[in-house]
Amino acid sequence: MSGKLLRVEALNCYFFGLRAVADLSFEVKTGEIKAVIGPNGAGKSTLFNMIAGVTRPTSGTIWLDDERIDGMPTHQRAERGIARTFQNLQIFREMTVLENVMVGRHLRGKAGVLSALLHGPTLRADERALADAAMAQLERFDLAGKAHMLAGSLSFGQMKVLELARALAGEPRLLLLDEPAAGLPQAEAEHVGEIISSLNRDGMTVLLVEHNMRMVMSLSHDILVLNNGMRIAEGTADEVRRHPDVLSAYLGESEDA
Amino acid sequence: MQTGSAALQLLVAGIGTGSIYALIALGFNVVFKSTGAMNFAQGEWVVMGGMISALLFASFSNIGIACVAAVLIVMMVGILSERLVIWPLRRPNTLLITLVSIGLAIFTRSLVMMILGKKPVGYPAFSQTATLTVGGITIQTQTLWIIGLTLAFLVIMHFFFERSIIGKALRAAAADRDAAAIVGVKVETTVMLSFAIAAFAGALAGAIITPLTLSSYDQGAMFGFKGFSAAMLGGVGSLPGAVIGGLALGLLEAFGSFYISSDFKDAIAFAVLLLILFVRPSGFLGRADVVKV
Numbered sequence: 001m002s003g004k005l006l007r008v009e010a011l012n013c014y015f016f017g018l019r020a021v022a023d024l025s026f027e028v029k030t031g032e033i034k035a036v037i038g039p040n041g042a043g044k045s046t047l048f049n050m051i052a053g054v055t056r057p058t059s060g061t062i063w064l065d066d067e068r069i070d071g072m073p074t075h076q077r078a079e080r081g082i083a084r085t086f087q088n089l090q091i092f093r094e095m096t097v098l099e100n101v102m103v104g105r106h107l108r109g110k111a112g113v114l115s116a117l118l119h120g121p122t123l124r125a126d127e128r129a130l131a132d133a134a135m136a137q138l139e140r141f142d143l144a145g146k147a148h149m150l151a152g153s154l155s156f157g158q159m160k161v162l163e164l165a166r167a168l169a170g171e172p173r174l175l176l177l178d179e180p181a182a183g184l185p186q187a188e189a190e191h192v193g194e195i196i197s198s199l200n201r202d203g204m205t206v207l208l209v210e211h212n213m214r215m216v217m218s219l220s221h222d223i224l225v226l227n228n229g230m231r232i233a234e235g236t237a238d239e240v241r242r243h244p245d246v247l248s249a250y251l252g253e254s255e256d257a
Numbered sequence: 258m259q260t261g262s263a264a265l266q267l268l269v270a271g272i273g274t275g276s277i278y279a280l281i282a283l284g285f286n287v288v289f290k291s292t293g294a295m296n297f298a299q300g301e302w303v304v305m306g307g308m309i310s311a312l313l314f315a316s317f318s319n320i321g322i323a324c325v326a327a328v329l330i331v332m333m334v335g336i337l338s339e340r341l342v343i344w345p346l347r348r349p350n351t352l353l354i355t356l357v358s359i360g361l362a363i364f365t366r367s368l369v370m371m372i373l374g375k376k377p378v379g380y381p382a383f384s385q386t387a388t389l390t391v392g393g394i395t396i397q398t399q400t401l402w403i404i405g406l407t408l409a410f411l412v413i414m415h416f417f418f419e420r421s422i423i424g425k426a427l428r429a430a431a432a433d434r435d436a437a438a439i440v441g442v443k444v445e446t447t448v449m450l451s452f453a454i455a456a457f458a459g460a461l462a463g464a465i466i467t468p469l470t471l472s473s474y475d476q477g478a479m480f481g482f483k484g485f486s487a488a489m490l491g492g493v494g495s496l497p498g499a500v501i502g503g504l505a506l507g508l509l510e511a512f513g514s515f516y517i518s519s520d521f522k523d524a525i526a527f528a529v530l531l532l533i534l535f536v537r538p539s540g541f542l543g544r545a546d547v548v549k550v
Binding site: 052053054073074075077078079082083084086090091092093094095099102103104105106107126127130166167169170 | 420421422423425426428429432433435436437438439440441442443444
């Protein structure tokens, strides 16, 4: 846990003069799970969108392993190893479970358009390799039995896991998880938590936005607390829990939790 | 017997015309899938396919080479159109793309008229024998070419979209741009690719129908509206829908113009379009849009 995989420096984002993220700097170290928490409207989603390339920062820089990535289109960031899941679950519902993961892995494919149209031998070999790798991925997440079902027919919890499997299919270096436990009953949330923790044990670096405090506190090595687009605290679970600004941001002006 | 063979003959003719409409509708649907917009330049590519084939045939006297080259040229035109007109849009939305495509259609038509001329052009059918008589009915061999080539194209498209990873990426980008982009799909490239496929399908339709109907610069709008009606009928954005819609429209036209009056041939398409818009705006295979509020 030495290198800094992601570095955000003096990031600002304004929407029509409204400040969503203000002068934010932080780092994510290689191999850690870092959580971003804060009340609704704190700027967490905007931050994620800026890292993933959906939203342009008004000013400031984002670095992945010493390469500047703000300004790059989303697909180039994906090529450099950023993957994400979405707050509102964005899987390809009308494609099969296997196809979802294959698309997630498509950067690893080699066949060109011409070969695809002619259905040539490179393509078939390539497709087979992609399908096999995707299948292995599904087995890891207990979804192999549903590989040929339409993704939209899965249960909500399975869809959440599928989205995670799709994000991992491209073998990313940094995984952005936008509320992976949202909408899940506690048992399934715990299952997702175990998956995240086992990925991390295998070396995956994770940046996590989550409202489920039990999950945040048990998983995260480091927690960044935002309010009104600004950092109000950063540190371990214990440090953050005791921070007076955090208490007031979450609980209003009251003295005690 | 008499009515039986007439019906059979109309059936074949209807499937032939329907194949053309299916190809044009497929062009509409592929672009719709990737952009959410209707591309009204689609009909101009049909004309271009026929007229460039005619020009090349005049130079090379080989129908096969002329048609293949023309279709590839028009595909390049489709790619160029997307790069010059759609891609530079800073904030593309469906209405903007649709409006821009109308401009593109008018521009393309003018260009075709200036470069390829105002006179209708044509070339012979693909086979030496123009007609076949089977079981009491007479079939134009070109109709069989149209049906066969359309079928071949549809099979290739099916494999492309269902089997190849690029086809899957295209479908993924059509379903959810952001989610596709974050797994590395170049969404802008998929839009370009959809224009290439649409132009290819349109030009193919033009190249294979021209021996029967000739081709002239001002037919684009009519081809476009027929293809549009077929797409609406089958369900916008659905590839099997384009085929079903195209065939249904072709058959309706063939039987309608025989049993009612050939004066109504074009009116039928528009009556169908209106009916669909009133009764089932999502078409046979389309699904109603759910608008989340």
